[in-house]
Structures are given as C-alpha cells and as structure tokens.
Amino acid sequence: MVEVELYGLPRLYAGAERCAVAAGSLAEVLGALAQALPGLVPAIVDARGHLSEHARVAIDGRRLLDDPAEAIADGAVLVVISAQAGG
Amino acid sequence: MGVFRRLLHVHLAGDRLRCEHVPIDDAITRALIGGVGLGAHLLWRYAPRGVDPLAPAAPLIFALAPLLGTPLTTTAKLAVICKSPLTGRISDGLSSSRFALAAKRLGVDAIVLTGALDHLSIVHLDEDPTRARVEPCPALAGASPAEVGEALAGRRVAAIGPAGERLVRFATLTNDGRHAGRGGAGALLGAKRVKAITVHGDATPPLADPAAVRERAKELARRSLGAATDKYRRLGTVANLETFDRLRILPARNFQRVSIGRAKARRLSPEGLRAEAGHVREGCAGCTIGCDHRFGGTRLEYESLFALGPLCGIDEPAQVLAAAAACDRLGVDTISAGGTLAFAMECAERGLVPWPIAFGDDLVPWLEKIAAREGIGDLLAEGSRRVAARVGQGSERFACQVKGLELPGYEPRTMQTMALGLAVAARGADHNRSGAYQADLQPGVDRFAAALATTPARVIETEDHAALLDALILCKFLRGAIADPWVEGAELLAMTAGIALSPDELREAAARIVALRHLYNRREGWTIAEDTLPARFFDEPLEDGAALSRELLAAMVAAYHEARGLGVERLPARERLDALFAPLDLGPWAEGLE
Numbered sequence: 001m002v003e004v005e006l007y008g009l010p011r012l013y014a015g016a017e018r019c020a021v022a023a024g025s026l027a028e029v030l031g032a033l034a035q036a037l038p039g040l041v042p043a044i045v046d047a048r049g050h051l052s053e054h055a056r057v058a059i060d061g062r063r064l065l066d067d068p069a070e071a072i073a074d075g076a077v078l079v080v081i082s083a084q085a086g087g
Numbered sequence: 088m089g090v091f092r093r094l095l096h097v098h099l100a101g102d103r104l105r106c107e108h109v110p111i112d113d114a115i116t117r118a119l120i121g122g123v124g125l126g127a128h129l130l131w132r133y134a135p136r137g138v139d140p141l142a143p144a145a146p147l148i149f150a151l152a153p154l155l156g157t158p159l160t161t162t163a164k165l166a167v168i169c170k171s172p173l174t175g176r177i178s179d180g181l182s183s184s185r186f187a188l189a190a191k192r193l194g195v196d197a198i199v200l201t202g203a204l205d206h207l208s209i210v211h212l213d214e215d216p217t218r219a220r221v222e223p224c225p226a227l228a229g230a231s232p233a234e235v236g237e238a239l240a241g242r243r244v245a246a247i248g249p250a251g252e253r254l255v256r257f258a259t260l261t262n263d264g265r266h267a268g269r270g271g272a273g274a275l276l277g278a279k280r281v282k283a284i285t286v287h288g289d290a291t292p293p294l295a296d297p298a299a300v301r302e303r304a305k306e307l308a309r310r311s312l313g314a315a316t317d318k319y320r321r322l323g324t325v326a327n328l329e330t331f332d333r334l335r336i337l338p339a340r341n342f343q344r345v346s347i348g349r350a351k352a353r354r355l356s357p358e359g360l361r362a363e364a365g366h367v368r369e370g371c372a373g374c375t376i377g378c379d380h381r382f383g384g385t386r387l388e389y390e391s392l393f394a395l396g397p398l399c400g401i402d403e404p405a406q407v408l409a410a411a412a413a414c415d416r417l418g419v420d421t422i423s424a425g426g427t428l429a430f431a432m433e434c435a436e437r438g439l440v441p442w443p444i445a446f447g448d449d450l451v452p453w454l455e456k457i458a459a460r461e462g463i464g465d466l467l468a469e470g471s472r473r474v475a476a477r478v479g480q481g482s483e484r485f486a487c488q489v490k491g492l493e494l495p496g497y498e499p500r501t502m503q504t505m506a507l508g509l510a511v512a513a514r515g516a517d518h519n520r521s522g523a524y525q526a527d528l529q530p531g532v533d534r535f536a537a538a539l540a541t542t543p544a545r546v547i548e549t550e551d552h553a554a555l556l557d558a559l560i561l562c563k564f565l566r567g568a569i570a571d572p573w574v575e576g577a578e579l580l581a582m583t584a585g586i587a588l589s590p591d592e593l594r595e596a597a598a599r600i601v602a603l604r605h606l607y608n609r610r611e612g613w614t615i616a617e618d619t620l621p622a623r624f625f626d627e628p629l630e631d632g633a634a635l636s637r638e639l640l641a642a643m644v645a646a647y648h649e650a651r652g653l654g655v656e657r658l659p660a661r662e663r664l665d666a667l668f669a670p671l672d673l674g675p676w677a678e679g680l681e
Contacts, residue, residue, distance in 0.1 A: 007333060008326040009318045043314050054314045054567070056528060061334050066530030081330045082318045083528075084567055 002029050003077045006037075010055060010080040013039045027068035029078065030057070044080065054083045089292050089584040090116055090153050094129070095195040097212065099143075099202035099279055102223065106216035111196055116153070117586055117596070118670035120558035123179045123520075124600040125197055126150030126168030128671075130177060131607055133199055140172040140271075141254060141278040143203035149190060149245075152560040153584040156191040157294065158304035160311050161562035163188050163373035167267035169275050173256040173423065173470050174491040174515045176608045178270025181519070181557060183371035184263035186286065189243035194290030204280040207252065209239070214288030227282050228252065231416040232261035235283045246283035247273040248418025250458040254278055255468040257423035257493075261415075263372065264386065268420045269492065270514060295585030303582065307565075311375045315567030320368070322357045323380035324389035327496075328397075329356040335501050335629070338494070339397040340446055341429035342487045345498045345629055351402040355392060363404040376564055385412045390518070393496035394425025399432060400446025410450040417458035423470055426493025428453055430471040430486050431463075439480050484622035490515035499624050500633045502527040503537035507643045508546045510618045513604035520557070520604075522549035535633055537640070543647040547598075554597040602651055602667050609657050618644045 001020045011017055014037040021032035031049030034041050041047055044055040050068060051057055058064050058079045059072070072078065092113065098105040111125070119128050126148050133146040147169050154162040165187040171178035190198065193214050200210075209222045227235055235246035244262065251258035251273030258273030259266040276282075294300050318326060331337040332352035335345040346352075353359050357380070360366070364383030370376065379386055385408045395410040396402060414421045428450060434440045442463050444453065456464025466474055471493055475486035487494045492515025499506035508523025509516045518524065526545040527534035555576050556563055569575050573590035581587050588596065605613070619640065628634035645655050652667050653659045 005333070007330040008322060012321060043317070052314070054317070056530070058334065062535070063533070064528065064530040079333055081334075082326070084315070084318050084564075 001074060002072050004029070004033055005077065005079045007079065008082045010040060010044045010082065013043055015039055023072055023074045023076070025068060026057070026065055026070045026072055029072045033080075056081050056083050089294050090121065091194050091196050091290070091292055092116075093195055094197040094199055095193060095212065095216070096199045096201070097210065097219070099200060099204050099210070099221075099281070101205050102208070102221055104210060104219055104221050106212070106219045108195070108216065113586065114670055116584065117588065118668075119600055119603065120153065120555075120580065120593075120596055121196065122150055122152035122164075122166045122558040122560040123168070123181075123554065124558040124596065124603070125152075126166045126179055127177065127600060127603045127607060129197055129199055130168050130170065131603065131610075133201065134170055136610055137612075138170060140170040140175065141274060143279065144201060145170055145275060145278075147200045147272065147275045147279065149198040151187070151191050151196050152558065153580055153586075154559050154561060156188055156291075157300050157583055159300065159561075159579070160304065160308045160373065160375040161371070161565050162560060163371060164560045164562065165190060166557065166560065167260055167272045169270070169272050170611065171270035171492070171514065172254070172274045173271045175611060176490050176514060176613065177604050178272065178514050179520070179557070179604075180260070180267030180269050180272055181560065182260075182262055182265040182267045183374065183562070184243075184265050185372045186243045186245050186262035188372060189286045189288070192288040192290050193286055194288055194292070200279060200281070203278060207280050207282050209283045209285065210281050211285045212287070214290050224282050230282075232418055233264065233416070236263075239283065239285060242285040242287070244283050244285050247276045247281075248416060248458065250418045250468070251277035252282070253458060253460045253468065255419060255457060255460070256470050256473075257420040257427075259418045259420055261418055264415070265371065266415075266418075266420070269422065269517070269519075271420075273418050294583055296582040299582040303579070307568075308375045310568040311565055313568055316376050316378075316564055319376055319378035319564045323368075323378055323387075325355070325360060325380065325387055325392050326357050327389040328352060328392055331393075331496070335631070335633075336498050337397060338393065338487075338496055338498050340400050341398060341433040341485060342494070342498065342623060343433070345501060347397045347402055354402060354404060355396055355407070360387070360404050360408075364408055371562075374562065376562070378564055383408050386415070387411050390495055391421035391425075394422045395450060398425045398429045398496070399448075399450060400429075401450070406449060410454060413451045413454045417454055419454065419458060422495055423493045424454060424457065425450075426487055427457075427467050427471045427474060430474060430482075431467060433485055434478055434482055439478055439482055484626065487621055487623065488516060489620060490617055492516045497524050499620055500629055500635050502534050503635060504532065504534065504542050504545050506620060506624065506635055506640060507537060507542050507647065508549065510620055510640060510644055511546065511647050512550075513601070513608055519563070520550060520553050521546060522553055522563070525549060537643060539639065539642050539646060543643050543650055546647060547650055550601050551594065551597040554600040555593065558597070558600055598651070599667060599670075602653060605648075605651065605653055606659070606664075609653075609659070612657075614657050615644060615648065615655050618648075
C-alpha cells in the first residue's frame with residue numbers, strides 16, 4: 001500500500017488527513033485517491049488520476065513528481081500539497 | 088487611473104514644510120513602469136551618495152503605480168522606498184490600503200519626503216500644495232499606529248508606532264493596519280519626527296482606455312476567485328507552516344532545525360489557530376481575494392507565524408498571536424523582530440551573553456523593550472547583524488541575516504534555489520522581491536542540490552516576475568490567475584497609462600528594475616562578498632546531511648551578476664551600464680558611481 005498524506009487545501013477538500021491506496025503508477029495511485037476521497041476532484045486531481053496545476057505531490061516529502069507513469073512502490077509515502085507557496 | 092507624470096517633493100524643516108511638484112518624464116515610466124521601479128529611480132536621484140539613512144537628507148519615497156486607483160482587483164497598493172537603516176542598502180516595501188488610493192488622488196505618481204522637523208508632528212498633504220501643513224502632535228508620542236488612526240478618524244493615514252519614534256532599525260510604516268514592513272522605513276519617518284502623514288485630494292486623471300479597464304476589471308475579478316487563489320481565501324498563508332514542517336523547510340530555533348514535529352505544527356495550522364482563538368476573514372482595500380485571516384482579532388500570515396513561533400522555539404498559538412499583536416501595536420517588522428530575538432536566544436543558550444532570554448519565552452516583554460530601546464532592547468533594536476558584531480565570539484556565523492536583513496521562513500539548506508535568491512536579493516534576505524522558493528517547489532527541480540547551470544536563471548526569472556508585479560502594482564497572490572504576466576502586464580499598462588510596451592520590452596523593464604536596485608547598492612558600497620549566507624548554512628549540515636556548498640553558492644552568485652549584465656566588480660563597465668539603462672539619461676547615472 002501507498003500512504004498518502006494531505007496538507008492544506010487538499011486536506012480541506014478531502015475532509016481527511018491521510019489515506020492508504022494500492023501501489024501502482026502515479027496516475028493509478030492518484031486515481032485511487034480520487035475514488036477514495038472524491039472531494040479532491042477536480043481541484044486537486046481529476047478522475048483519471050492527473051494532478052491539477054494547483055497541487056503538487058512529493059514522494060517521502062522530498063522529490064516532487066509529475067510523471068503520471070512513474071511507479072510508486074509499496075511502502076512509499078506521498079505528500080499532497082497546494083501548488084502556491086510563499087507569503 | 089494611469090499616471091500623472093509628476094511627483095510631490097515635500098521639504099521638511101523646523102516646524103514647516105514646503106511642497107513642490109516635479110515632472111516625471113514618460114521615459115522613466117517606459118523604462119521602469121512605476122511602483123518599485125519608479126521608487127528605485129527616485130532613490131538614486133534624491134538620496135545623496137553615502138547618506139546616513141537616518142539623516143534629514145535621506146529621502147523617504149512613496150511610489151505609486153499605474154494600476155492604482157483603477158477598478159482592477161488587488162491594485163490598491165503603494166511602494167515605500169528608502170535606504171534601509173538596517174542594511175544600508177535599498178529597501179522597498181509594499182502595502183495595501185485606502186491610504187494608497189487616497190495618495191493617488193493627490194494627483195501625483197510619487198511623494199518624496201526630505202529634511203526633518205523639530206518636533207513630533209503630523210504632515211497633512213493636499214492636492215493643493217498650498218494647503219499642506221505640519222501639525223505638532225505631542226499627545227500622540229508613543230501611540231500605536233491604530234491609536235493614531237483613531238485620533239485622525241476620517242482621514243487616510245500612514246503612521247509609525249513607538250518603535251519608529253525610537254529609531255528601531257526594523258520599525259514599520261503602517262497604513263490601514265498593513266505594513267511596509269521590512270528594512271526599517273518607520274525609523275526614517277521617526278528620524279524626520281513625522282508621526283503620521285495624511286493625504287487628501289480628488290484628482291482623477293483619465294484612463295487611456297476606460298472601457299477596456301472596466302471590462303478587464305470584471306474579468307480579473309472573476310479569475311481572482313478561481314482555484315489559483317483558493318488557498319489564500321480559505322486558509323491563508325498560515326497553511327504553509329504545517330506543509331513546510333513536513334517538507335523540512337520550516338526554520339525552527341534560529342535555523343537549527345527544520346521541523347517542530349507533526350503535533351506541534353498542527354496546533355499552528357489554520358485549523359489549530361481557529362480552534363484556539365476563533366477566526367474572521369477580511370481583505371485589503373479594493374481586493375476580491377480576501378486573504379487577510381485574523382485569529383482572535385490578530386492578523387496573521389505565514390512569515391509572522393514562523394518568525395514569532397518556531398523560529399523562537401514557540402509552539403503555543405496564544406503566545407504567537409500575542410507577539411504578532413504586539414508587533415502591530417509597537418510598529419516593528421515581525422520577521423526581523425523574531426529573527427533578532429531568536430539569535431539572542433541562541434547566544435544565551437550557548438552562554439555567550441548573560442541575558443535572561445531563552446527559546447520559548449514570552450516575546451511580548453522583549454518586543455516592548457526593543458520598541459522602547461530599554462536595557463538590552465536598545466541593542467536588539469539594531470537587528471541581528473549589529474548584535475552579532477557586539478557579541479562577537481563567533482556568533483556572526485549563526486546571525487541569520489543577509490546584508491543585515493533577517494531571513495524569512497525558508498530553510499536554505501533544503502531550498503537551494505531560494506538560498507541563491509536570498510544571497511543576491513538587493514534588499515537583503517528577501518522572499519518578496521524574489522520568488523525563488525517557487526522554483527524549489529516545482530517538479531523536476533532538486534531543491535537539495537542547486538546547479539550552476541540552471542539555478543541562477545531560475546532566480547532571475549522569479550525576480551523579474553516579481554519586479555513586474557511590484558512595478559505595476561498587482562498583488563502576487565494573483566500570479567496564479569495570470570497566464571502570461573508579460574502579455575497581460577503590457578495590456579494593463581497600455582489601457583491604464585497609455586504606454587505601449589511589447590511583452591519583451593516589459594521583460595527588459597523588469598530586468599532593468601532589478602539591475603537598478605543592484606546599481607544603487609553598488610553606489611553605496613556593495614561588494615560581491617555580501618551576497619552570501621551566514622556560515623551556519625555551509626558548516627552545519629542538517630541531521631539528514633543536507634548542507635549548502637559555500638563554493639557552489641559563490642559561483643552561482645557570480646554567474647547571477649554576470650547574467651544580470653552587471654558583472655562581479657563593484658563598478659560595472661560603462662558599456663554594461665549603457666546596455667542596461669539605455670532608455671534613461673545615463674550620463675549622471677554613471678557619474679554617480681565614479
């Protein structure tokens with residue numbers, strides 16, 4: 001399983017702080033996330049698992065991902081955040 | 088409202104003032120737009136070379152912008168420019184307010200204050216310069232900006248708090264509860280013995296294309312309510328803290344740590360703050376976004392939250408809110424106040440000073456000592472760089488400042504594009520004139536490893552983008568709703584001021600603004616040695632090994648200045664100046680450097 005943590009707006013939209021979904025490609029993982037937490041659609045992800053321009057996803061809190069085909073292994077932790085930073 | 092093509096020069100002396108209108112050539116607007124660009128030009132022109140920032144001759148400049156006074160959302164802003172008493176370099180702060188709108192109705196594009204009064208006074212400015220006057224205000228000595236506003240109810244007011252009167256080097260200039268916060272503009276007003284400025288007028292210059300402005304205003308307002316700004320509306324920038332804690336970006340305990348732990352970060356999240364203190368949302372004058380989140384009545388955004396919270400070892404929401412309210416009341420910059428106190432706390436923790444201060448302490452009594460320059464507060468009022476110079480014993484390596492300006496809330500070791508942005512920023516460690524943190528949070532950028540080949544260009548791009556928005560002036564929180572800022576910026580400038588620039592020419596203008604800031608600093612003694620970070624960030628890796636290479640940063644700084652067209656020597660070659668500043672009258676400019 002892949003653990004997904006949600007912060008800021010993604011957490012507000014989802015109404016949840018975290019969610020576990022099956023491993024797979026990034027698009028598959030985010031698609032499963034959208035099914036589990038439909039409040040994320042469409043502001044954060046679309047139903048096909050594509051990330052909105054207003055959100056970012058980092059693996060293990062470090063590298064930001066943008067390739068929908070990238071494999072996300074069992075045990076990985078994804079962090080979903082808003083795209084806009086600063087202030 | 089376009090531009091008036093003139094400024095108001097206010098000469099202060101004794102207990103009087105004299106006002107003078109001075110024309111502004113269209114070439115200046117074409118070359119530097121307005122706002123921070125116009126302000127940089129006026130600082131060059133009106134500040135004597137090498138002037139003490141707190142001397143009467145040092146100008147304090149309010150630079151207005153072409154979009155100010157139009158129905159376009161987020162444009163009710165002005166820029167305040169001076170030679171910073173904290174850094175000795177250029178300082179330009181922005182703030183939003185009805186004061187900005189009223190200032191434009193004076194019928195000018197800028198206000199330049201020079202000289203000083205003999206007694207603490209209010210300066211009343213009017214569209215009719217013969218009606219401008221000075222009103223002594225001994226009863227307002229020590230008053231907060233809010234109290235000054237109440238005393239002058241019905242007028243549009245910019246004011247300083249007690250910290251400005253006492254020449255605290257990071258005192259703010261406040262209008263409508265908003266601050267031109269960084270760099271100590273409030274101390275300049277205090278040095279001029281001006282407690283407050285009021286503005287009154289009815290001037291309304293024609294817009295170049297009023298119908299187009301009205302139509303664009305509707306459309307921009309619609310965009311401003313979209314997904315790109317939802318974070319600012321619904322949560323505010325305080326939401327950054329918990330995210331940054333998770334990404335190991337959050338500076339804590341004077342940049343000794345990058346996280347305070349999930350539970351503590353949650354208490355300082357929007358949800359945690361609301362639960363603790365209650366919440367209301369407001370907005371700036373003329374803004375449709377409404378990002379102004381108040382908790383328990385106190386306005387709070389990320390920078391104040393980080394600086395008065397984790398940076399000082401504080402994770403109690405009530406303590407942070409009390410400190411933020413005190414900063415508003417006293418008129419001090421939250422980032423520099425927090426940064427200086429955090430530095431003092433670490434000095435005490437290491438036994439370098441006998442001061443009774445420790446991480447986690449209530450900040451309010453210390454802020455009051457700073458604003459009153461009482462006891463140790465008198466030294467802390469000088470900012471962390473000067474405190475470190477006094478403390479010595481190697482403390483300079485953890486005085487977290489650049490050019491004397493305390494760092495904002497981004498850890499340079501885990502945001503290495505930002506590290507370069509902080510090092511080269513003309514006003515010192517800065518997150519507003521450079522948005523380099525945005526590059527670090529883009530896919531495809533390794534924020535733990537800067538690269539000489541790519542990082543300087545990323546920093547330049549974000550600086551130029553910020554310069555455009557700060558010259559027009561448009562709020563940066565709108566940036567996500569603007570597809571191509573160069574195209575839309577050119578359209579907005581044409582329909583308001585009637586000045587036709589291509590998107591490429593606008594890019595050149597933005598780059599020129601940044602270069603002009605650097606040129607001013609070079610005139611005032613800058614050398615490339617000051618474009619660096621404190622030794623802590625090179626010599627003290629984080630627990631996961633993240634560190635910044637001193638050699639790489641130095642190489643990137645040099646590459647940045649080469650790419651900016653100024654080179655690494657203090658005095659650029661004449662041909663470099665000609666290339667950068669061709670639209671302006673270069674003769675006197677170049678002579679000023681020699």
